[in-house]
Amino acid sequence: MRTQVAIIGGGPSGLLLGQLLHRAGIDNVVLERRSRDYVLSRIRAGVLETGLVELMHEAGVGERMEREGFVHDGTIIASGDDQVRIDFKALTGKHVLVYGQTEVTRDLYAARDAAGLETLHDCRGVKPHDLDTAAPFVTFLKDGKVHRLDCDFVAGCDGYHGPCRQEIPQEVRREYEKTYPFGWLGVLSETPPVADELIYANSPRGFALCSMRNAQLSRYYIQCDLSDQPDDWTDGMFWDELRRRIPAEAAERLATGPSIEKSIAPLRSFVCEPMRWGRLFLCGDAAHIVPPTGAKGLNTAASDVRYLHEALKRFYHDRDDEGLERYSETALARIWKTERFSWWFSSLMHRYPDQSEFDLRIQQAELAFLRDSPAAQRAMAENYVGLPY
Structure with a gap:
């Protein structure tokens, strides 16, 4: 087999990259370790920045997203019963779109199928080779046979546990990590959302988030101990605890029901540098x-995909490799700013086990500053709707 770009990983980033490259006339093959059903069963967040919405349209897969997605012009930050609305539209002229990641993936699969592009699932033992040469290739096991895919470039869209990052030599690769001392217990329920916009709540009992997937499907989270298991929490226990953490007026109108999915996610920050080695791009x-x-x-x-597909277009259309040479530097500059925002927002909203009284007062002062300062609200809004590419 031969292609121009071998994409390892059939999640939304790999599929989006493949669709954008296809529309630019660049051949690509997607290799995915899991089945399509498994990929589509994964529950993930669904708040899309302005830039991702634009990329979906550029990829030709924005029609259903625009029809079924929910425009959010702001969000609510709560501390006890004290609330402030961060007005994205007034502060930045932009908004975010609530549209489930599963639906993004579904749309991208449909477009790839319609174009007749090659997507191989259940590929085991995927391994890139000769990445520091002009002729890289990928081997994998499928249907009991070892296959070889020759290519010009390899895009590693294979997640944290995938094989691609490990191909960057240890003496070259540097990794940064922060592990948070708590997790999020998330519940999906077939109930109307408690509010038209997301509510992020800081309370003495810990963080809570009221989110949604659509008008009759809600997603709620509460901060929990890392030692907790989903079965430790009955539905009744979860709803009672959520009510204690969100503003009283929201708690009064909260509609509850049986959970249709319940899981605990640990929180962590991680960055690998560089994101490019030879013909491999993460x-x-x-x-x-x-x-x-x-x-x-x-x-x-999505920002990585944007930078990489633009760089590959320049290479194939103009024989200009500057974008590829600078891919890691360009992508990391935006990533670290996003890491900063996620760290800041997490620090603002959660209760940490080692927080001193001084730390708590600083957190309260930061929340008050956000409530009272238009400049602070603008900074948050700019980050939330998405920094420019």
Whole structure:
């Protein structure tokens, strides 16, 4: 087999890159370790930055997103019963779109199928080779046979546990990591959302988030101990605790029901430098992870995809490799700013086990400053809707 760009990873970042390259006339093959059903069963955040929305349209897959997605012009930051609305539209002229990551992936699969592009699932033992040469290739096991895919470039969109990052030599690779001392217990329920916009709540009992997937499907989170298991929390326990952490007026109108999915996610920050080695380019979770506060995971992957597909277009259309040479530097400059925002927002909203009284007063002062300062609100809004590419 032969292609121009081998894309390892069939999640939203790999599929988006493949669709954008296809529309630019650049051949690509997507290799995915799991089945399509498994990929589409993963529950992830669905807050799309302005830049990702624009990329979806550029990829030709924005029609259903625009029809079914929910425009959010702001969000609510709460501390006890004290609330402030961060007005994205007034502060930046932009908004975010609530549209589930599963739906993004579904749209990208449909477009890839319609174009007849090659997407290989259940590929085991995927391994890139000769990445520091002009003739890289990828081997993988499928249907009991070893296959070889020759290519010009390899895009590692294979997540944190994928093989691509490990191909960067240890003496070249540098990794930065922060692990948070708590997790998020998330519940999905077939209930109307408690509010038209997301509510981020800081309370003495810990953080809570009221989110949604659509008008009859809600997603709620509460901060929990890392030692907790989903089965430790009955539905009744979860709803009672959520009510204690959100503003009283929201708690009074909260509609509850059986959970249809319940899980606990740990919080961590991670960055790998560089994001390019030879003919290998890392995208998304393969190179960086952010805590879910602010919903930046998919959006940072999208910024990588934007930089990489533009660089590959310049190479194939103009024989200009400057974008490829500078890919890692360009992508990391935006990633570190996004990491900063996710760290700041997490620090603002959560209760930490080692917080002193001084730390708590500083957190309260920061929340008050955000409430009272238009400049602070503008800074948050600019980061939330997405920094420019």
